[in-house]
Amino acid sequence: MINRKNIPNDNCDMADALLPQFVAGELSARQTWQLEKHLTSCRDCSLKVEQLRQTIGLLQNCTKLDTSDDFMAKLHARIDAVDASAEDFKSSEQRTSFRDIFKRIGSVRRVPGLPIGVALGVAAVLMISLIPGIRPSQSAANAYQPDAHTSTVVEAQLAQTAADPLGDAAADQLVVHQDSSTLDNSNP
Amino acid sequence: MINIYLLPKGSKIKYALGALAIVVCTATSVVSAKAQLGRTFKRAHKPAAHASRPLRGYGYRPSKSKASQQVYSDPRAVNLLLQTFTSHAFYKGVQHTQVGSQISVQNVMGGPQGRLRLDYISPPRFAGDVMVTAPKTFLHYISTKQRTYVTHWPAGKRMRIATRLRTLIRNGKLLVTQTGWQEIAGVNCTIVRIARNVAGVPGGVTQRQVWIDPANGIILRNERWSPAGIQSVSYFTSIDMGGASGVTMRDFTVASLPANSHRQRIINQSTRVLSLEAAEQSAGIHVLLPAYIPAGYHINGIWTVHHGKLTSVLMRYSAGVNHFSIFEHQVLRRGSSYPHPPLRPRAGVQTWRQEADGTTIAITYIGSLAPSDQITMERSFR
Amino acid sequence: MVAVGNIMHADFALVQRAKAQDRAAFNEIVLRYKSKVYNYIFRQVGSASDAEDLTQETFVRAYLSINSFQSRASLNTWLFRIATNLCIDQGRKNQRTRSFLAPPVREDEDSVDQDIPDSSFDPQILALNSELGVKLEAALRSLPEKLRTVILLYDVEGLSYDEISGILDCPLGTIKSRIFNARSALREKLAPYLQSVV
Numbered sequence: 001m002i003n004r005k006n007i008p009n010d011n012c013d014m015a016d017a018l019l020p021q022f023v024a025g026e027l028s029a030r031q032t033w034q035l036e037k038h039l040t041s042c043r044d045c046s047l048k049v050e051q052l053r054q055t056i057g058l059l060q061n062c063t064k065l066d067t068s069d070d071f072m073a074k075l076h077a078r079i080d081a082v083d084a085s086a087e088d089f090k091s092s093e094q095r096t097s098f099r100d101i102f103k104r105i106g107s108v109r110r111v112p113g114l115p116i117g118v119a120l121g122v123a124a125v126l127m128i129s130l131i132p133g134i135r136p137s138q139s140a141a142n143a144y145q146p147d148a149h150t151s152t153v154v155e156a157q158l159a160q161t162a163a164d165p166l167g168d169a170a171a172d173q174l175v176v177h178q179d180s181s182t183l184d185n186s187n188p
Numbered sequence: 189m190i191n192i193y194l195l196p197k198g199s200k201i202k203y204a205l206g207a208l209a210i211v212v213c214t215a216t217s218v219v220s221a222k223a224q225l226g227r228t229f230k231r232a233h234k235p236a237a238h239a240s241r242p243l244r245g246y247g248y249r250p251s252k253s254k255a256s257q258q259v260y261s262d263p264r265a266v267n268l269l270l271q272t273f274t275s276h277a278f279y280k281g282v283q284h285t286q287v288g289s290q291i292s293v294q295n296v297m298g299g300p301q302g303r304l305r306l307d308y309i310s311p312p313r314f315a316g317d318v319m320v321t322a323p324k325t326f327l328h329y330i331s332t333k334q335r336t337y338v339t340h341w342p343a344g345k346r347m348r349i350a351t352r353l354r355t356l357i358r359n360g361k362l363l364v365t366q367t368g369w370q371e372i373a374g375v376n377c378t379i380v381r382i383a384r385n386v387a388g389v390p391g392g393v394t395q396r397q398v399w400i401d402p403a404n405g406i407i408l409r410n411e412r413w414s415p416a417g418i419q420s421v422s423y424f425t426s427i428d429m430g431g432a433s434g435v436t437m438r439d440f441t442v443a444s445l446p447a448n449s450h451r452q453r454i455i456n457q458s459t460r461v462l463s464l465e466a467a468e469q470s471a472g473i474h475v476l477l478p479a480y481i482p483a484g485y486h487i488n489g490i491w492t493v494h495h496g497k498l499t500s501v502l503m504r505y506s507a508g509v510n511h512f513s514i515f516e517h518q519v520l521r522r523g524s525s526y527p528h529p530p531l532r533p534r535a536g537v538q539t540w541r542q543e544a545d546g547t548t549i550a551i552t553y554i555g556s557l558a559p560s561d562q563i564t565m566e567r568s569f570r
Numbered sequence: 571m572v573a574v575g576n577i578m579h580a581d582f583a584l585v586q587r588a589k590a591q592d593r594a595a596f597n598e599i600v601l602r603y604k605s606k607v608y609n610y611i612f613r614q615v616g617s618a619s620d621a622e623d624l625t626q627e628t629f630v631r632a633y634l635s636i637n638s639f640q641s642r643a644s645l646n647t648w649l650f651r652i653a654t655n656l657c658i659d660q661g662r663k664n665q666r667t668r669s670f671l672a673p674p675v676r677e678d679e680d681s682v683d684q685d686i687p688d689s690s691f692d693p694q695i696l697a698l699n700s701e702l703g704v705k706l707e708a709a710l711r712s713l714p715e716k717l718r719t720v721i722l723l724y725d726v727e728g729l730s731y732d733e734i735s736g737i738l739d740c741p742l743g744t745i746k747s748r749i750f751n752a753r754s755a756l757r758e759k760l761a762p763y764l765q766s767v768v
Contacts (some may be wrong), residue, residue, distance in 0.1 A: 012359075013488050015442060020750030031462075044359065048757065055757045059262060059725035060707050067608045068622060075600060076627045079633050092254055092664045144417075150539050151553055152337075152495060153455045157554050159339035161324035162319060163302065164349050165272040166382070167395055167411050169319055170285040170306055171420035174292055175536040175556060177313075 012038075013047050023052045228553055243433040247315040261357050265380045268400050273350040276300040276407035278435040280307035281373060282309075287420040296424070297433070298406065302346050303440040322440045329445045336445055353509070361385055363392045364495030372408040373424040375401050382510035383485065393484075396506050404429060414558060459492050467492055471499040473518045474545040481505065482561040485512070512555025519548040529569070533562040542569060579594055581645040588636050590611060594648050596636070601647065606646075606727060613722050614657040616711045628653045643736070650729065651737040654719060661715055676749050702763055709759040713752060721752035 015038045021027045022035050039046045154176050161167035275298075283296045292304040292314055304321040308314040315330030317479070326339040356362040363383045370377055377399035398411030399409035407421035420508055428434075432557070438444055442451075461467045468475050470492040483506035491502040493515070500517035527540050539552040553566060581602075585701030607628055612621035631652050632639075632659070639648055710718055723729045724739065724745075731749075735742045 011486050020753055021462070023206060023753070024750070044355075051757045051761055052753060054764045055753060056725055057759055058702060059514045059721065059756070060728075062609070062613075062706070062726050063703055064605065065612055065618075066440065067604055067625060069344065069603060071622065071626070072597075072600065075629055078626055078630050081636060082630060106260065143351045150515075150537065153500075153535055153552060153554065155328060156339060157513070158319070158328060159321075159341070159454065162304065162321040162326050163341065163345050164755055165302065165346075165407060166353075166410070167283070168412060168420060168422050168576070169304075170292060170294055170422050171287050171410075172283060172288040172411060173314065173319070173405070174290045174552070175420070178536060179291065 012042060012045055015039075015042070016048070019045070019048055023049065033173065095164060218465055236397075248264050252518060256415065257425075260360075260387055261362070261364040264368050265364045265378075266354075266357055268366070268378055268402060268405075269364055269380050269382070269398070269451040270350060270354070271405035272398070272400060272407055273302070273346055275302075275404055277404035277408055278431075278433050279404070279429040280433035280435050282426045283424050285420065290562075292294055297435045297438065297439050298414055299435055304436075305439055318440075318445060320445070321441055325442075326352055327442055328443060329449055331446075334446070334449050336442070336449045337411045338442070338449045338451050338453050356508065360393075367389075367397070370399060373397050373427045375408055375424075375427060377408050378402050382509060385509075386484065393475050393508075395510055399423075401421075401429075412556075414556070419556060461490050461492055464490060467501040471517060473501070473516060473547055473549055474550060475501050475503075475504075475516055476542055476544055477568040478514070478565045478568045479570050480559055482507075482565065483507075512553065515552040515554075519550050529564050530563065533557075533559045533566065535559070535562075538562075538566065540566070585636065585639060588633075589639075596633060599762055603646070603649050606630070609651055610650065610722055610727055611657060613707070613710055614715075614718065615655075615660055617708075620660065624653070624656050625657055631656075643646060643732065647729070647733045647736055648678065650723060650727070650733075654737055657719075659714065659723070667699075700759075705760060705763050706756075709756050713755055714761065715749055717752035717755060720748040721756070723755075724749050 015035055016025060018031060018035050022032065027035065039049060157176065158169055160171055161172045162169040213424050225388045240536075257336065261291045277298070278300075279296075279298045282521050283294050285292045285294070290311070292311055293309045294315045295309060296306075297303075297305040297518050302321060303323070304319075305320045308317040310500050313332075318327070318329040318331075319326040320329075324340060324343055326341075328337040329335075329337075331338070357364055361384065363381075363385050364488070365383075366378055367381045368379045370379055380398050380400055381394055382396040382398070383394045385392045393415055394413040397409075397411040398407045398408055401432065405426075406429070408427065409421065459470075464477075465473055467490050485505040486507070488506045488511070491504075493500045493502050498520065500515045501513045503516075504514055507516075529540050529542060530538055535554070537552065537554050539550060539551050541548050543549070551569060553562065555562070557565070581599075582596045584599050584602075590598060604625060608621055609624040611624045611628070612618065615624065617623055626647060632649060639645075710722070713721070719738065720734060723734045724731070729737075731742055731745050734740075734745050738745065
């Protein structure tokens with residue numbers, strides 16, 4: 001059903017994933033040809049392409065706004081004020097003062113990464129600590145979990161179902177964590 | 189069936205729904221679909237500019253290229269179904285779930301934006317476990333392990349699921365019809381049937397039947413179907429709604445779970461890739477593909493999933509609202525106890541190993557295909 | 571290519587003079603870039619007064635740190651980098667204030683309604699076309715900050731993948747996929763208004 005490199009012609013989802021690259025002209029010749037073939041037979045997808053192109057056109061032709069008339073005057077006032085305060089510190093702690101300012105500038109960039117970094121670190125530690133721990137002796141019910149990877153994949157699936165009103169996480173829980181005593185019966 | 193939190197943020201991917209098998213044509217059609225051509229209906233919250241117009245574009249304008257069948261969704265049923273995605277009601281009740289001969293009972297609490305909490309009463313192996321679904325998180329507390337699995341996903345996931353559903357209905361790939369009324373746990377419900385539109389099968393092949401409380405948009409009974417019949421069912425035996433339920437937002441937070449549990453974050457990074465070659469390069473394996481795919485299924489997308497130092501390739505196949513997933517990764521440890529290609533299908537999850545280009549690949553199937561389809565597919569990996 | 575080269579050359583000369591405390595040269599830099607920076611910041615923060623204030627702050631910071639400016643980077647990129655960091659900071663401040671003042675936004679159902687495409691050729695929809703610009707601004711504001719930033723830098727300001735990758739300290743692949751995602755998200759949001767002009 002899936003062919004390497006092929007887009008199944010009725011597969012709007014796959015076409016959908018290729019549209020951004022298509023519009024940006026970044027698809028290979030083969031992919032372009034295949035997508036275009038799909039577009040000729042699919043009104044929904046060709047409409048999407050048209051809309052995407054229009055959206056990009058709108059973005060590239062955004063109304064240009066201008067700053068207020070007294071922008072320059074205000075800016076110079078601010079710069080003068082900063083200069084003046086810098087002068088005040090110059091004799092005593094000039095270097096520190098500027099370093100602080102640079103630090104502030106730098107920190108604006110660095111701060112956003114910090115909590116993410118910490119979170120990733122914690123997540124990594126949790127993952128690592130988990131890998132040896134998950135393997136062993138689960139109860140008969142959960143015995144069929146060869147490794148941590150499968151275990152997380154199964155949890156991920158429950159989460160997937162849970163977010164969907166038409167999914168039924170309670171039913172999935174029974175399916176993926178079957179009681180081993182019933183397994184043999186269910187699979188003759 | 190797996191997966192939204194696996195996907196890159198903001199990706200325009202069609203998210204998935206449930207978890208059952210579907211096969212195809214040989215189905216007994218359960219209820220005949222009623223065509224409701226041209227009927228107009230009003231949407232609950234319309235932007236002003238649209239106020240005087242009937243909403244178009246649901247089921248009664250199927251894509252012309254898929255001409256086959258003149259069957260259409262019922263706009264009222266579609267509307268009711270979509271209400272379940274936006275329900276704001278608090279409720280609390282007892283729910284029974286049955287899959288084959290297995291039964292579980294849970295205390296259920298529900299709230300706005302799909303908040304749902306299941307406290308397991310039985311069977312004994314699940315008793316004390318808790319599952320909590322909130323707009324950006326899924327928590328699964330397992331009492332015997334004192335562990336809480338935490339899955340995060342981008343905001344707006346339910347919206348994407350709804351959009352996906354709407355697209356399938358609009359394209360005429362799914363048929364949504366109202367099939368009757370029935371009282372569940374003292375609440376008058378409308379029965380809505382969701383079927384995959386299959387050429388030659390009048391009314392399509394049933395995938396879900398849901399009993400919806402039209403006043404609150406709550407699903408009180410959820411049946412998942414395969415062509416062979418009902419695969420699983422969950423239904424309330426009692427329910428209180430609104431203030432009487434005593435449910436609050438706090439019931440859906442991690443703070444409401446046992447404080448001493450160890451928290452583990454589930455798969456946290458994945459990337460959608462556009463070709464098998466890209467996936468293979470990323471995972472460092474030669475991906476094996478099933479030569480046999482059950483009728484009606486097509487590949488929905490390929491992702492690489494990063495878990496520790498391991499990169500797996502995830503391939504997701506779907507038919508209507510049903511899905512199954514295949515994960516493949518390189519077996520890093522010698523002597524890992526993965527079994528050889530399966531002789532019998534194991535329902536739900538099955539992992540086995542196969543050799544490819546001198547490396548050992550572990551393949552995991554997750555889904556609810558019919559056993560015969562599952563084993564045929566599993567043994568067709570090349 | 572020649573034009574770009576000239577601009578960079580002129581920028582380089584201006585920066586050298588500004589580094590030597592030449593206020594007129596710095597003035598020239600501001601005049602050259604203030605509109606670009608202001609438009610970018612305005613679309614990030616959505617308020618004219620905040621945008622003006624942050625644009626000034628961008629140039630104040632540029633003035634203070636002009637000596638740390640590496641000549642091999644482009645001035646354009648450097649200014650957008652300062653502006654982006656200010657916007658992120660401002661966004662975070664606003665979020666903190668908002669979370670105390672306002673009830674939580676109901677993220678799901680509002681967007682569900684916005685999302686419903688309607689491919690009619692209705693006169694009412696056609697009338698909305700004159701307001702497409704307004705819709706676009708609103709759609710941009712509703713994007714997550716990360717997506718908005720890349721789409722503004724790439725499609726609106728015309729920066730290259732490489733430049734954006736430098737500004738955001740992100741790999742090229744991430745930038746590309748964010749651009750694609752942002753375009754797709756915008757298309758979806760604007761769909762009801764675009765279809766009528768197909």
